[in-house]
Amino acid sequence: MTNPSSAPKDVVIVAYHQTQSLDFIGPLEVFAGAQRLIELTGRTDAGYRVAVATLDGKPFPTSSGLEIVPSFSLADAPTPIDTLIVAGGDGSRDASADPDLLAWIKSAAPLARRVASVCTGAFVLAAAGLLDGRRATTHWASADSLAKRFPAVEVDPEPIYVRDGQIWTSAGVTAGMDLSLAMIEEDLDRDAALTIARHLVLFLRRPGNQSQFSASLSAQQADQEPLREVQRHVVENPASDLTVEALAERAHMSPRHFARTFAAETGVTPGRYVERIRLEAARRALEDTPQPIAAIAAACGFGTPETMRRSFLRALNVGPAEYRRRYHPAGISPGGVSA
Numbered sequence: 001m002t003n004p005s006s007a008p009k010d011v012v013i014v015a016y017h018q019t020q021s022l023d024f025i026g027p028l029e030v031f032a033g034a035q036r037l038i039e040l041t042g043r044t045d046a047g048y049r050v051a052v053a054t055l056d057g058k059p060f061p062t063s064s065g066l067e068i069v070p071s072f073s074l075a076d077a078p079t080p081i082d083t084l085i086v087a088g089g090d091g092s093r094d095a096s097a098d099p100d101l102l103a104w105i106k107s108a109a110p111l112a113r114r115v116a117s118v119c120t121g122a123f124v125l126a127a128a129g130l131l132d133g134r135r136a137t138t139h140w141a142s143a144d145s146l147a148k149r150f151p152a153v154e155v156d157p158e159p160i161y162v163r164d165g166q167i168w169t170s171a172g173v174t175a176g177m178d179l180s181l182a183m184i185e186e187d188l189d190r191d192a193a194l195t196i197a198r199h200l201v202l203f204l205r206r207p208g209n210q211s212q213f214s215a216s217l218s219a220q221q222a223d224q225e226p227l228r229e230v231q232r233h234v235v236e237n238p239a240s241d242l243t244v245e246a247l248a249e250r251a252h253m254s255p256r257h258f259a260r261t262f263a264a265e266t267g268v269t270p271g272r273y274v275e276r277i278r279l280e281a282a283r284r285a286l287e288d289t290p291q292p293i294a295a296i297a298a299a300c301g302f303g304t305p306e307t308m309r310r311s312f313l314r315a316l317n318v319g320p321a322e323y324r325r326r327y328h329p330a331g332i333s334p335g336g337v338s339a
Contacts, residue, residue, distance in 0.1 A: 009082035010078040010080075010081050011050045012052075012077050012078070012085070013028060013050070013085045013087060016060065016098075020064075020087065020090070021068070021089075024118070026173070026177040027118065027179070031048045031184070034187075037188075037192055043188070051072065052068065052070045054073065057075075063091070074104045075104075080112060082113050083113065083183065084105075084109060084112040086116070086117045088118050088139070089120065092119075105125070112166075115166060115167050119139045119172040120142050122137070123150075125167070126146065126150040127150075131169070136153050136164065136167070137159050137170065138170075139172035140157045160179075163182075168182075181193045227262055230247050230251050230262075235277055238281045238300050239301040244259050274301075275315075276315075278301045278308075279312070281301075282312075293321060296320070
């Protein structure tokens with residue numbers, strides 16, 4: 001899967017005032033790690049030349065107050081750029097309204113082999129018209145805003161990253177590293193991507209279709225106390241009877257009224273919420289314990305390993321056994337069903 005070439009691939013990460021530092025440092029470290037790997041192992045791949053650039057080339061403050069000196073201004077960026085990445089952060093709203101920045105992205109993007117955004121950098125790509133008619137993602141907390149501001153974009157708040165043709169978009173912060181590792185795997189091979197991930201103590205890169213939902217659960221708290229108490233009960237007792245009828249009784253509502261009110265308050269049906277809580281509990285158990293998969297399925301309310309497996313495949317596109325193989329820090333694979 002190597003791709004020999006006479007010159008390294010230019011990776012340009014676009015930043016601006018109030019960029020989230022990890023949005024560009026994460027991808028920078030991943031591509032720099034790939035370059036080190038190529039040099040140390042004697043691979044014949046072209047490798048990478050990575051740089052952070054701003055519109056004017058002047059030092060800029062990140063959202064955490066860290067001041068960064070860019071490699072060059074966008075006017076001095078190499079042509080063509082192999083991989084163009086736009087970082088996100090608090091300054092993305094101003095950046096997405098900067099006509100000079102948008103004009104440069106519109107001119108540079110068609111010449112690049114691939115274009116990507118990290119977190120709210122998707123707003124910049126959308127403002128430049130690059131996401132029209134495409135599926136894209138961003139940080140779950142900004143997904144609704146992106147969809148409302150740019151109705152021509154098919155916003156999917158679930159995945160940690162999405163690829164639609166030459167355009168890649170990712171969720172918040174560390175998801176930019178997952179996106180970058182996927183690009184490395186495409187350019188080099190899986191072994192190279194896994195080596196870099198392990199070196200960065202990421203263990204293994206996450207698949208792009210892994211859900212952001214574990215982070216978004218906190219945004220789905222109901223306003224009414226009876227419903228919040230029901231949610232607490234679900235989180236604390238995932239293996240209990242969590243049918244609509246049982247939850248409605250706990251909330252002192254009729255099942256129909258409860259289901260309608262719960263969906264209106266949280267944005268998801270009771271069944272969907274319960275499944276998400278059970279999935280999150282099962283994921284933590286698979287990552288942190290050596291319990292057999294059958295025991296985890298029972299403890300998290302799935303009943304059988306096969307039921308849990310189907311739920312994992314629907315939400316994460318990976319079975320419990322494979323999930324554990326990827327994310328258990330010790331690489332332990334106790335007895336269980338196949339992935």
